[in-house]
Amino acid sequence: xxxxxxxxxxxxxxxxxxxxxxxxxxxxxxxxxxxxxxxxxxxxxxxxxxxxxxxxxxxxxxxxxxxxxxxxxxxxxxxxxxxxxxxxxxxxxxxxxxxxxxxxxxxxxxxxxxxxxxxxxxxxxxxxxxxxxxxxxxxxxxxxxxxxxxxxxxxxxxxxxxxxxxxxxxxxxxxxxxxxxxxxxxxxxxxxxxxxxxxxxxxxx
Amino acid sequence: xxxxxxxxxxxxxxxxxxxxxxxxxxxxxxxxxxxxxxxxxxxxxxxxxxxxxxxxxxxxxxxxxx
Numbered sequence: 001x002x003x004x005x006x007x008x009x010x011x012x013x014x015x016x017x018x019x020x021x022x023x024x025x026x027x028x029x030x031x032x033x034x035x036x037x038x039x040x041x042x043x044x045x046x047x048x049x050x051x052x053x054x055x056x057x058x059x060x061x062x063x064x065x066x067x068x069x070x071x072x073x074x075x076x077x078x079x080x081x082x083x084x085x086x087x088x089x090x091x092x093x094x095x096x097x098x099x100x101x102x103x104x105x106x107x108x109x110x111x112x113x114x115x116x117x118x119x120x121x122x123x124x125x126x127x128x129x130x131x132x133x134x135x136x137x138x139x140x141x142x143x144x145x146x147x148x149x150x151x152x153x154x155x156x157x158x159x160x161x162x163x164x165x166x167x168x169x170x171x172x173x174x175x176x177x178x179x180x181x182x183x184x185x186x187x188x189x190x191x192x193x194x195x196x197x198x199x200x201x202x203x204x205x
Numbered sequence: 206x207x208x209x210x211x212x213x214x215x216x217x218x219x220x221x222x223x224x225x226x227x228x229x230x231x232x233x234x235x236x237x238x239x240x241x242x243x244x245x246x247x248x249x250x251x252x253x254x255x256x257x258x259x260x261x262x263x264x265x266x267x268x269x270x271x
Contacts, residue, residue: 031271033271034270034271035271036271104248120271121271122269122270122271123269124235124236124267124268124269125235125236127267127269128235128236128237128238128267129248131238131245132238132245132246132247132248132251133247135244135245135247136244136245136247143267144271145265145267145268145270146268146270147270147271148268148270161240161245161265162240162243162245165245167265169268171265171268172268173268173270174268174269174270175268175269175270176268176269177268179270181270181271186270186271
């Protein structure tokens, strides 16, 4: 089996017990668009290996401004294209994939093994569905709302609404108000989501 | 009766349902999380809950984009 070069590099920054915690965590990512694809990159680079990732969409040209896909992946299912890209960083990741819609009927089962779920949907109603379905599950939920447009990136804050529920964003900058989703603010929000995952796994907070 | 809504005291009619309260306050049902006495409600609970005096209610309306 070839040497895992990401792991070799991570050993410079993390202790073996820290790496063990990270590698054993099961992380759910609901949506593989701007938030989900970039959050996943941050998590894979941090050493996370076990994921459940769902998205029903195909890669489109309008995704390339902010999502972790490449021009030659247009038309491909996002989940498959994302896993392919993540495996270039760590070929040993294990991903349960759903190339289909997460609904109130299947979301609990799909994320059954995950201790933490990142809400990375585009649509507000889907965000609400996921949070309402999983809020009593005991899982850590990390959602995002208010990240469209540009500027005032420091307004994208983390609110800890309970021990197990975090909400990231400025609460108001939605695409409904005509603001486009742009790479910098989307990346700020998705990186904050990933940082909460890492912090929780390493320190329980 | 009096409840706490988003951190402020508010006087509302007795026997107000959450659904009625949300409608009167322009809280879009499908886009708004409701936390009642420290717990996020499910969709079904949002439809069924009757508010009671002393309840602490918080509403978080989410916006799209990701």
